[in-house]
Amino acid sequence: MRNSEEIWDLVDSKKAAFEALADRVWGMPEIAYTENRSCQEHTRMLEEEGFRVTSNVAGIPTAVMGEAGEGGPVIAILGEYDALPGLSQEAGVAEYKPIPGTGHGHGCGHNLLGSAALLAATAVKDYLQANGIAGRVRYYGCPAEEGGAAKGFMVRAGAFDDVDIAISWHPAAFSGVRDAKSLANTRIDFTFSGRASHAAASPELGRSALDAVELMNVGANYMREHMPSTARLHYALLDAGGIAPNVVQSKATVRYLVRGKDLTDLNALVKRVRKIAEGAALMTETTVTAKVVSAVSNLVGNEPLERVMHDNFMRLGPPDFDEADKAFAREIRKTMTADDIAAAFRSAGLPVDRDLALCDRIIPFEIKGERMFGSTDVGDVSWVVPTVQAEGATYAIGTPGHSWQLTAQGKMPAAHKGMVHTAKVMAGTAIDALLDETLIPRAKAEHAARLKETPYVSPLPADVDPPIEMSKVA
Incomplete structure (x- = not known):
């Protein structure tokens, strides 16, 4: 991209407001399809930033979409804000200490995920306005990734029918392009x-x-x-x-x-x-x-977009964690097992370094870690739109997913640095797609080739509606 510094500066200029948004959502953990306050917080931020807002996307009360720009390609940036049951934890404490209340907690970092995605979309909006470039950026606030398949219902309802490419990310131990593997x-x-x-x-x-x-x-x-x-x-x-x-x-x-x-x-x-x-x-x-x-559905990769995202990571370099960040990461590491730490390095395809508590590198593009045996509803988006995802380092290496330790790190300075860092990568990838006239056609051509043998069929039965009440059972 020819203007990396400009888009990064636009991210930095508003990062404080979005770090605060992440912290507010962390403090109101809501599980699948109950994210009423979290969705309201994201909607309010969309309105304040001048996006054209659509609520109740696909008939889901906690799904929202904001669009900015005119004409040109449509770039979707996907966010999430749902929490998990049973993972309540006091922030910044390296011992198990649940907070009285619902018992829910952001043990997968979705408070950061949605905020960084919306920050990236806002920076792209501002870039388009400042440079008079045709194009539209959309932020999709997606609920119920944890078991509710909201994006699948949104896909089925046609919410992505006119989108050219989709960009997302997930909090992680390391920074780099996310391997398109899921179940x-x-x-x-x-x-x-x-x-x-x-x-x-x-x-x-x-x-x-x-x-x-x-x-x-x-x-x-x-x-x-x-x-x-x-x-x-x-x-x-x-x-x-x-x-x-x-x-x-x-x-x-x-x-x-x-x-x-x-x-x-x-x-x-x-x-x-x-x-x-x-x-x-x-x-x-x-x-x-x-x-x-x-x-x-399982994820479908897209190499043209993945290579451009990797280029953005390499230009930006790893997150700038300081000694205080590393010291708290070492305290958190004391609650983990040697197997936890080794598994984190293996999943990234890296040799085990037990002295390294926080990410200090970008995962090389050619390195592929162990297969990811989790699932994500981003998979269904990737079947209908060329999609790329980042992984952004926001917590200590070895932190188990869906754990109180992850919740404990969700408001720390390292988490904020990692989410802003990844917002820059996502925004840069979006601008590359708008400035390089060949990128979107190449991404679409590869996407079509991947689906030629197996066209997309939604795994959701036609008579199944979004399970708005599913968390009442849980």
């Missing part, structure tokens, strides 16, 4: 119905829904040996049938999360899980119904 997944609630009876006086008259759930789980566990090594299977009891052991449970519900390396593998695995549920119902003389809650 497709689906969440399905299996509800068994039986017949209640007195567990002592007439147990023969009862048909236990809880027995059916337990038998299903046994069957699923036996299946683990006979499924692809890239697949994953998890479950959680949503309704165990009550608290009275002297009553045969007439209803019980278990939620299954099924993951496969792509949609083809996922669909085959889901069929097997459904058969296990039917078998459990047959064995217990109960009935079973299955309801899909959400589903996401």
Whole structure:
């Protein structure tokens, strides 16, 4: 890009307001589809910055979109702001110390994710205005990444139909282009119905829904040996049938999360899980119904965009962490295991350096770490729009994802430095796409080639609506 310093200066000029936004969202942790205050904070910032705001995107009350600019290509920058249950933690404390309240916490850094994405979009807006360049930048405030598949529902509703490229990021231990690896997944609630009876006086008259759930789980566990090594299977009891052991449970519900390396593998695995549920119902003389809650696709990479993003990282260099940042990172590291630390280096494709507590490098483009066995609803965006993601160093190397340690670091100076650093990379990538007339066509050509053999089909059944109430169960 010919004007790196200009776009970086635009990011720096407003970073304080967006660091404050990240901290406010950290302080109001809201889980999937309940992010009312967090969405309001992002909406207010969009309005203050002069974006044209669309609320209730795809019929989701906590999804918002802000657009700025006129004509030209449409650049989407994706943000998130949902938290996780059970990860409440006091900020800046290197010991487990939950905050009284809901028990929720930003243990995946989405308070930073949304704020940095909106900061990048704001800088691009200001750059377009200052230089009279045709083009539109959109910030998409996306809820419920943690299990709710909101972006998948937004894709299905056509929210990205006219977007040329999409840019996003995620807080991480290292800085660099995020490898486009993730698992497709689906969440399905299996509800068994039986017949209640007195567990002592007439147990023969009862048909236990809880027995059916337990038998299903046994069957699923036996299946683990006979499924692809890239697949994953998890479950959680949503309704165990009550608290009275002297009553045969007439209803019980278990939620299954099924993951496969792509949609083809996922669909085959889901069929097997459904058969296990039917078998459990047959064995217990109960009935079973299955309801899909959400589903996401695996990620599709885009090398032209990834190389341009890497160039931005290399021009910018690693985050400028100081000795105070490193000292707190070392304190946090004392709560981790040697395996935690080694796993972080392996996931980045780097040799283990147990003395390195905070990132001091950009991950080389050619280095690919171990496969990421998580999932993200960015995957569905990547199937319909050429998409690139960054990883931005915001926490101590070795910090487990979805942990209290990550929540504890979410308001620290190092987190702020990492989110601003990544906002510069995302903004720079967006400006490159607008200034280089060949980049977007090249990105679209590669995207079309990747999808030629396997066109996109949404993993969400047509009759499934956004699960706005899903967190009430949780």
